[in-house]
Amino acid sequence: MENTFNLRTSNHSDMVDVTSTIEKWIRDNGIESGLLVVSSLHTTAGITVNENADPDVKTDFLRRLDEVYPWEHPKDRHMEGNTAAHLKTSTVGHAQTLVISNGRLVLGTWQGVYFCEFDGPRHRKFYVKVIS
Numbered sequence: 001m002e003n004t005f006n007l008r009t010s011n012h013s014d015m016v017d018v019t020s021t022i023e024k025w026i027r028d029n030g031i032e033s034g035l036l037v038v039s040s041l042h043t044t045a046g047i048t049v050n051e052n053a054d055p056d057v058k059t060d061f062l063r064r065l066d067e068v069y070p071w072e073h074p075k076d077r078h079m080e081g082n083t084a085a086h087l088k089t090s091t092v093g094h095a096q097t098l099v100i101s102n103g104r105l106v107l108g109t110w111q112g113v114y115f116c117e118f119d120g121p122r123h124r125k126f127y128v129k130v131i132s
Helices: 019-028 055-068 082-092
Strands: 002-008 013-017 034-040 045-049 096-102 112-117 123-130
Touching: 002 019, 013 055, 019 034, 019 112, 019 123, 034 045, 045 055, 045 082, 045 096, 055 082, 082 112, 096 112, 112 123
Parallel strands: none
Antiparallel strands: 002 123, 013 112, 034 096, 034 123, 045 112
16 A cells, blocks of 8 residues: 655755654554555655654754754755755655554654755645555
């Protein structure tokens, strides 16, 4: 079972909680168990699992990535000027593998699945596939 989801990011850098979208899809399709792979379909956007209780975690996460990979760097040569976004995506990763058990994602109390935008705002896609 697989599906592609569309979303619209609203900021240059953003972390969009997609946990409920994925969980609803699991319920709607009657999936009880398996491995779920969730993947960004872009070179400047990633997927991560992180805390979803305190919004400052997202703020700090994005700020610290900006410190490591500043948007403008005098030695960057990439024509589009978004080298930082590519580096952030490679650091965060483009995909995560999660467990489904009893019809639900197996996540810790404070964990959520995030689509990480590093070159927005844009229309984006992410893909999920369940391996039984």
